[in-house]
Amino acid sequence: MHRFFIKEEQIGQDEIWIRGGDVNHIKNVLRMKTGDKVFLSCENDLEYECSLEEFSEDGIRARILDIHGMETELKTELVLYQGLPKGDKMEWIIQKAVELGAARIVPVRMKRCVVRLDEKKAEKKIRRWNAIAQSAAKQARRGVIPQVSEVVDFQTAVKDAEGLDMLLVPYEEARGMEESRKILRQGKKKASIGIIIGPEGGFDREEIELAKEAGGDIITLGKRILRTETAGMTVLSILMFLLEE
Template sequence: MQRFFVEPGQVDEAAGQILICGDDVNHIRNVLRMREGEELWISAGGEKEYYCSIQSLSPEQIELKIYYISRPDYELPTRLYLFQGIPKGDKMDLIVQKAVELGAYSIIPVEMKRCVVRLDAKKAQKKQQRWQQIAEGGAKQSRRMIVPKVEPVMSFKEALDFAGQMDLCLIPYENAKGMEETRQILSQVKPGMSVGIFIGPEGGLEKEEVQLAMEHGARQITLGHRILRTETAGMAILSVLMFQLEER
């Protein structure tokens, strides 16, 4: 069943009504060709989701009737922030999509020393808009209650300052110690926490970046004996944390 996101102000629980406007109107009417009486799920970015049917359609808005409201626990109990070194080509598209599916709360594109791609302000803004659209598509597909935010492109120092607000910061690194220490660090991730995860671009993080991150409180972890591609590393640690947190 189709899922859409609206702003809280578009929901009138007392009247049992939701109004959809903007780009979703065209998508529902002309792409999906949905009609009156068809049913769909709506999320307003909180803990509730609304099971609705289409009451009326116009070029400007779509009126929905709320059948019932539920409070599913689709979201992870911990906010996971993926700080991703900007990779080449369209790899970031895939990273954003899969990070959203795996429960990331936010994705932060980061310019690191080994990044081949360098974006000026105009290109960075355009890329961010595209990545945000991909995040919304991934959220709809995976039944997220929120659309994870893709932050503006940050420098490495800006990213460290941003991560300084978080309860724990992880940095997978090929020279990190064994799996037992990594297990101990990951066991510290509890519901209610905020956790930053730093992933380098192609070629990985430079030693100076790792050292600087550790000076800011980051903890080194290992992802095993194999060297993972940049588009794989973030997915690996997100998968581990998702499984660990879902069990709790």
């Protein structure tokens, strides 16, 4: 069953009005008809099972059939701080991070980033990245649309992560697989976890020291060197498996 996202003001006592771009998608792309059923999510831990009842040019009226608690969201908030990668890798990273349960994605400028985005380019990229996050959230049947924030520097990212219960920093020079396993398992007891991933050139040593000062746990993901687009997905996959109920 198809899923769409709505705002709270669209919800009535026993009906919901679907507005915006989803109207065209439902009518002209999916070619849905009166009586077809959809799930509507409002990012309030509830999903509404609805039947499409009335089509107009600017909206679709859906009758609420049932209301369920959201069962697709992890109880732990996962925040991915991703060092800016080259090319279109960030689009793939965002798509997969959303599928794996990330609640928020923060693009980070780091010392060894090859990419340099000026303000105009960054604004356009962020709009594109958030559209990808929304599309991935629909496909993965997420109850919320994870936000892709504006691009920040490393110090700002670390400062933001200080408000989380745990900060994981996979580092190619880290050692101690058993200790890393122990740290990852401790994530089951945390309400929020941040993951900082370096760019293609890896972390600068000063960045590692800053992360440590902020309480970050430096971990290894094994003996092989992972690409930047692989490392974050590896940690998210491990955490999703540990946290899923």
